[in-house]
Amino acid sequence: MKKLALLFAMPALFFLNSCGGSKTEETVSIPGMMETEIQINGNKLTVMVPDSTKGVLDAVEQQWGATELKVGKNFQISIEEGEGDIALAKSDIAGDDVFKLQRYIKDEPTIIFWESKNDNLPDSRFHFYAVIKSGEKSYIVKDIESGDAYTEKDVQSMIDAANTLKLKPTTPPNS
Numbered sequence: 001m002k003k004l005a006l007l008f009a010m011p012a013l014f015f016l017n018s019c020g021g022s023k024t025e026e027t028v029s030i031p032g033m034m035e036t037e038i039q040i041n042g043n044k045l046t047v048m049v050p051d052s053t054k055g056v057l058d059a060v061e062q063q064w065g066a067t068e069l070k071v072g073k074n075f076q077i078s079i080e081e082g083e084g085d086i087a088l089a090k091s092d093i094a095g096d097d098v099f100k101l102q103r104y105i106k107d108e109p110t111i112i113f114w115e116s117k118n119d120n121l122p123d124s125r126f127h128f129y130a131v132i133k134s135g136e137k138s139y140i141v142k143d144i145e146s147g148d149a150y151t152e153k154d155v156q157s158m159i160d161a162a163n164t165l166k167l168k169p170t171t172p173p174n175s
Helices: 002-018 086-094 152-162
Strands: 033-040 043-050 057-061 067-071 075-081 100-108 111-117 125-134 137-143
Touching (some): 033 075
Antiparallel strands (some): 033 043, 057 067, 067 075, 100 111, 111 125, 125 137
16 A cells, blocks of 8 residues: 555656756846856856857957957957956046046946046947856956947947856766
8 A cells, every 4th residue: 555655646746846846047048149158267157148140259268367258349248256346346437537427327236337428539438347146156247448439239238148147057977
């Protein structure tokens, strides 16, 4: 009788286990983007970047520990491990005498997105600085300041990508 009860209990346990018993992070899908894997300080991470229709991905590990991801001129981000400091970044922005702060488009505890302007140039510049936490680690993600100006839409795309940054789950040995 005990064997019969066990026989009926096994499918029920299997069913309960397969009905959402485990917690896994869902992969975020952004149209026009693809997931890529990078490594920072020995940690494997995934992040979304523009797909090949937008250009070729150029990923460069810098000596100071950052990884720079570039796809064309409109998507260029730097990712490095660190706690970040939004208040210090805001102080630096406010103290910039060349590119004066025009407005914060997003001003949140873990991300700032701003517009700045140089009176001698026709167009505004848009930038972002974010602190993304994944697991127990924090990462600073920001646009790479280059000679080219990013549009507000370009930077929003970089922010969307930054928000997909996550540690890649490690598979235990012999699994």
